[in-house]
Amino acid sequence: QLFFSYFKDLVGQEVTVELKNDLAIRGTLHSVDQYLNIKLENTRVVDQDKFPHMLSVRNCFIRGSVVRYVQLPPDGVDVDLLHDAARREARGA
Amino acid sequence: MATTTGLESLVDQIISVITNDGRNIVGVLKGFDQATNIILDESHERVFSTKEGVQQHVLGLYIIRDDNIGVIGELDEELDASLDFSKLRAHPLKPVVH
DSSP states (O other), rough: HHHHHHHHHHSEEEEEEEEETOEEEEEEEEOOTTTTOOOEEEESSTTTTTTTGGEEEEEEEEOGGGGGEHHHHOGGOOOOHHHHHHHHHHHHH | OOOOOOOOGGGTSSEEETTTOOOEEEEEEEOOOTTTOOEEEEEEEEEEEEESSOOEEEEEEEEEEEGEEEEEEEEEEEHHHTTHHHHTTOOOOOOOOO
């Protein structure tokens, strides 16, 4: 639930999603759901020459279970806030 | 809306699906459910290789189970029409490894 809320706050930011099949997709975070499925807009594949498979795709839905990393802009994150929230969540659990 | 990523907006659109075994299947999204199982009509698989241009295998009406789905992309038909598939060379996508 913590990360769901966290990603909701990140909507509108540019992120790069790296998938478990090594594909990396850059785009604007449009929405997220409880399974951490991600919808990206204005997408471009990071290494277009290596992965031409999505050249004509501009918006996509990424299943949460295939995400390896979500790369965020460094100033888009309030690390202290996240740190506190995580600590509280850990205490609650 | 930030809280529900529905696939409703993609119904009746041409989409490109990347499956967990590394395949790329293109077709018209006819339906989906809460678990993201999807129904794809007029589907064809695009096979990329490093030796020859892209091959297309026609599949017809398909149901793709949600646990095999990686990415569902909205295909921009204009962009897609501008691609020269006979010239594209690429390694096939890798399968998803958990």
